[in-house]
Amino acid sequence: MKGLILLPLALLFLGCGHPPGATEAAVHVQASYDFRAGCIVVEAHDKDAPAKAQSQRIVVKGRLPPAKVDIAVFRGADWGRTLAITVTAHEQKCDGPEVARATREYTLEKAGVETLEVALSATDADGDGYMAPSSGGTDCDDSDKESNPGITTEVCDGRDNDCRNGVDDGLTFSDYYLDEDGDGVGAGAPVHACAPSSHYVALSGDCDDKDPARFPGNPELCNGVDDNCAGGIDEPFTQKGQSCSNTGCPGTYVCNSAHTGTECNALPPTSYYPDADGDGEGALGSAPQNVCATDPVPAGKVTNHTDCDDLDAYNKSTGTELCDDRDNNCANGKTDEAAVCAGKGWKQLGSPTIPTSHGWNTVALGTGGLQVWIAGLSGALIYRGSSTGAFTDFNQKCGNINWNAAWVRPSDGSVFLAGDGGSLAMYTANAASCTSSSTASASNTPSSRPLQGIIGFESGGTTTLYVVNDEGAFYSWTPGDAPTLKFQRSSGDPYWDIHGVTPSTLLLAAGNSSSTADIHSYNVTTDSRASFTLSGVPSANNGTVQGLWAWDSTHAYAVGKKGLLLWWDGNATWYFFSPDPSMKVDLNSVSAPDAYSAYIASQDGKIRRPVVGGWVEHFTATGALKDIAASSRQDIWAVGNGIVVHFPE
Template sequence: MRLFQVGVLLLTLPLFGCKTETPVTEGALRVFITYATFRPKCLTLTVVDVHDASHTVSGEVKVEAGRLSDTRTGVILEQAGWSRDLRVTAEAHEGSCAGPIIARQSAEARFPTENVTDLGLDLRAEDLDDDGYFAAKQPYPGTDCDDDNAAIHPGATELCDGIDNNCAAGETDAPGETPFWVDADGDGHGAVGGLQAFGCVAPAGYAPSDDDCDDTDNDVHPGQAEFRCDGRDDNCDGVTDNDPFLVGTACTAPLGCAGVLTCQSASASTCISSEQPVEHFVDDDGDGQAGYSVGLGCTPPEAGATRMNTDCDEGSLVVRQGRTEACDRLDNDCNGQTDDGVAGCAATSWNEQTELGDVDARFDAVAVYSRGHGWLAGAASQVLHVVDGNVTSVTGCPGEWKSAWAANNGRVFLGSGAGRFGTVRPDELPAPCEDFGSGHAGAINGMVGFENEEDNVVTLYAVTSQGRILRWSYDDGGSTQQQPTVLAQVPANLRAIHGLDVTTLLAVGSETVSGVPRPVVYRASANGTTWTKEDLGVSNASGFLNGVQVLTPRLAYVAGDGALLLEHSRDAWTRLPAPTVAGGATPNLRALRAFGRTALYAVSSEVNDVHFFNGTTWSTVTPSPATLNALGGSGPGDVWATGHHGTLLRWTP
């Protein structure tokens, strides 16, 4: 038998249309390699001797670049030493002959001794997107990880778009990858200066920012509200304990002291100040010097307050630093001593006069209009005009006089138990009193007046036992007079009224509650037409309030039964110490006259003494030969007391 020649001649020819014969005189094996719907970069043909695998030869089958379908022909010639039984394998490669096999077909053939034997091999592979890279499908997978997208294949530019564009290592090989930082506490923020990694998406345990100032606490990171007041920067903005704690921010502490916000606890900050508050004082009595304490503060607790305390009695116009000491039981110069340096003051006694009018005279009202000048009025039509030591009995003023008030020109106004008014002026004496009816029968127990010097009109306010509050405007010198009018009627038996003007009027007396008389105070509105009951804070007290004295718009005193003495300072009523008398009895205070916070006079029912309150303690300043009913005076150095048996006591040092 003839042996094959050494070597194999692989001749590849394109076949177009019909099959062509290859002119070969000796035997040959002609191989037709057909492929369709893909563009192989390389075709190879391998021939193996079935009986001796060491007899193998391969060769490249040339393809026409870019052709989608084709048939290539290879001719296998006789090879010396080989058997005639051959296995012929055609393979298509991706990219190059060294690339992965994407298609393969094998067939066994017997080499002819003469003429040509044809063998057909058909190759199939998928490159659906025609990008030159083949689907990674078995049995011969290519390298294209997405054969539906021509932009995705090995060698493509990797992008950070969530797709493995180059079919290698996901997106980790994308140029210009995003940096990520280790996020140990898992709060979505990487540690400042922490370990860095790159990628299109954050690797596990990494975050896209390196702005976490504490990567050990997942409550601490940018965007977090400051939630602890602890000296830590919870939101990593470079400031510790800012909003809402605002630590270190200037603030105003209690009492107006400048401070800074400081952590009070883990959940709150507070304003802490190193300033020391000081006591402030105001001028309540209008004498130009401040002495009423409005409390501690680094700034004035109220408008006009000062740190200088230069007035030791904010209820008296004759007490303040810089004044000259006078004999009046007041510390006029605020040096801590009373009546010091005033010769003979301590020995000054009360001038006692009795049986004025007659031995049975009872005076229930006194009205002093200047030093040493005043009026006494009482039962049985008793009316006296007093000028120093001279006493003039006034006739023609019939009535049971319960109250009196005198104008600066000396004109006296009287209120009777029958609800009538009387008036007379000193320069008209011995003329009788003018007489006016109030229109009501209740006793006029108290009155106070305010003068208008421009038109000589005096406006009187009076109270009655039937709870009426009357107003009467008297035109001094006028040919006709208006009739008194009722401003209001309250459910009380009213005994006294006082004020500096209509806006400060207070009316006092008693109301009946469950059959028990209770002390009561009514305050006037701005025009005096509305009266409001005050809360005195003494619900257990009983009896009447018999006297009232308004010293300033912010200071007033009332006194009554059961030794009740109340001070109204600013907006509050306070009960003051009660006087005690021999035997321990509780006296009823029948009248009150105040000249300041440290100079209050009262007369009582149990003893005939004149009581004095210096703001702290009570004392007796003079005994009386008879019961006293009324107090008056033009000032702290001109005090009058009157009552039964025609008694008049005066202290006028």
Template structure:
């Protein structure tokens, strides 16, 4: 079978034009009447498809009268060899041209008769009411005219900023003065950056010019603000999560000087987190050459002098370390957990007592040196030198002597209750030379530091003065004692391991007739000031009498009514008091310390020499007289002096 047009040929590679009614051929044919109305097609086509084999298809354009808005075009379709007689005819109208949008389509199925002609109707309907050449957007096959009632509005029109979309595209954005507007659903003044902008001359309802809102559901999230919560979100829409002020992801120094990055550690804060594993480091605080005080975990550059090996189990005592030898001194010298083990003839109760004459002597201060030598000072102007079991009283030394310190050479420095100083060597003879202090206030405590043949002696008095006496051995003249500062408290004791680790203790004047305990810490560098560290409760009639500094991190202070405090690191804590048989706390008048587990003290209410092992007090020895002062060159050389000229020593 052959397929072609009568008057209008339809076939592959053949042109087709509209034609008027003509006589049909002798063979069977289909006469297709294609009509259209109310628009001018830009292109009109007829497609013929073999129903039995849809791959057999032909399309041809139908010629039209350009001026006609309604017309009927007749097309004859004949059979074609190899095709079936069952055909599907599809008429299609395009807007403006054959490449324009389809604005009308009609499809029927029919059969080519064996002889004669079979007529079919294909009707195409579309609206171009304003006759501007563009079909209305309404209908099953919409055209491109957004307003078919106005011939001035169509896709080819010039856009104007007049409140009308003249060219049916993008609102008024392409008009002079048009702009992009964004929906602002959360009302925070910033439009949704994820939404397509509305292009208009004027903002539509709910739209604003400013975009950039990365979360238009949350009015708290918008540009031009700082991040307000550390939550893994971009609160200020700058495409950076949790930046200023949290700075998440910024490099930083983590604990131990480890390199890290900032990460959220809560809604309002960050933490510096490192992937490196720091190591623990230790310092030697007690000066025994072995480190045992942890300074924490460090990746690099630990504190000066820190080492990675812990070889000291007690950094409060220079007599204890991992390589020390066990001796008889009530301490675990070798860090094996045992005290005085395997030490022959070690008797902690083997104290010796020597009485000076006359028995009316009252010793108020004692200073030991060189193993078995020392000095005593007391009331009624009495000073004595001790060499072994021999006590030699100096003939004439006026003033009541309250405090003392002795250099390694045996030179002693003493302070009196009348504000005087004296100093002498064991080889000196004759009366004591008195040196004026700064006033008649009692010099209650002193400590010295040697540097070659020079001694820097620090003293405190009852008027709160910190006094420095620089003494040079063998100099033809000596500097006079001078005031460093005045704290206006009744200072009773001073101690330290260097001029920059000094602590002073006494009573703070709260009001006339009212005092309370106080501890002052000295400057840690040149030109620093004294700082108050401990204050008692207002109105308490209690005092600190004695203070001992083992290291900057280990300080002990004692006083009236059982006062006993320990400074560990930078924290002061209360320790157990000495209890009397009456179940009341004793006044602790003096102490000497060789470590946190080796502290000796004397108190009111009993003649006992008390020993503190780090946990509790116990009697170490009970002399026959009241004891007033303590000293010692080490935990195995303890000196205690007091009434009746008594000197008690433990030298196992």
């Protein structure tokens, strides 16, 4: 009997007219397959005598599908003409698991070769040559070519690589912990694995797995955090929280900025210096008051001491030099440098600026100093209506009166005069006539005593004047009406001056029989009078008050004989204020546009101003000065017998 042979077939010699012999007929089995088979086995036997069989094994491992094999099948000499042919495919090798089978019957009726096509199919999804169990194969995971029985080494990859004993069998397993913050120490429930997955580590015990700066074994810093997960905070730094001090200022030990240790958080004390004038600079050379940060800032003090004149808010180291005869920028006592006055300065005026020389008693200024009125003996009266130029002479325009005091109405610059014989006058520059009156014709208690002071107020289109005389009488006068006596001192002692910014707070320079300082107040609205207490006046300086000036309703200066200088802050007491009590020159008049600008006309012809270190002597005239008026520190006038002084001129 012929066996099975692989094609090509040997040439067959065919007989004619009789059934073919065993070698005269054959079946050409063409077996195709669509998977990576290891072996194809073709078996043929006599259908009626199965024991009469032959088979052929064909190793096809390594062939890529689709593929086919060709085999010639001959019947044995003693076989019947009908053959049973079975084709099987095997995994990996010929004795491997059968994964596909096809069985056919074929009868050889005539000589020659007949073709029998057989198609085999098995599942090998991952193409690794190992079939799925559904096809009879041994692949434990037909979706993964890295898992099949042909792999001999198990690796840690979460797979059953060798398809024996399960996933990752034979490997060493350990516990791993999720490390969310990447600091090398994990936390939470362990994962038992042969190798750590991403973000998993072998160490556990992280007390804060959201913070990479906190984990066991980390050095503990001084930062208020449990860096080493030891259950404490800043435990090596035992000094933290204890009391400490810095130059007497209390504090507590806290972590330093490098977090490597502790330091005392107490700030050193701040030195404060008196700033009496409120200009933001403390007095040069003054003693400091050391204040801790936990204590309140002392009132009236600042942290610098650069002010060369702490009684003058217009003088300080950061000031801008102006034309005011002051050291505004604290330039070693230099005043008005850098040509800020453009050649002007203090000047005693004469002809032709002053048309005639008279015994001048009083000077008064309009708003902003634009109107200047000067009056004096025998009806002397001159006027300047601009900042420069000559005065206009209105001599005796309001009579041959010794004028002792003047006030200028802000609304129109008209002057109001008070003088000997109780005379009163109102005059507008270049008017044809003067409006005159006299306390001698008062509607009640007439008096022809000399008037010494005058002040006026405008309200609702009406101007009201208040005047005082040398017998202590106080009159009011509305031009067009007769003067009215408001009150008179029972002692008959004089009033030498009157000033104030409201009719409810009028200040009166009062004389007395002992020729000592005395100041009264009068409220026109309530018709009430009061006497002030004087504090700290040395007996050597206790002279009669000659003049006073208020720049608001609660502040004023007063001056008098023997170098008397007093200060008022709105309360019931005036205070002695002289920077040098040894200076006992009679002070005749004061004008103070503000607290730092008390300009004083003196009997010795000097114009003085008090400062920290003593008296500033701005100018010395040729004789005694009787009155002074300043619209500002940059516009000052003073007069005396035949003397008119102006700054700047």
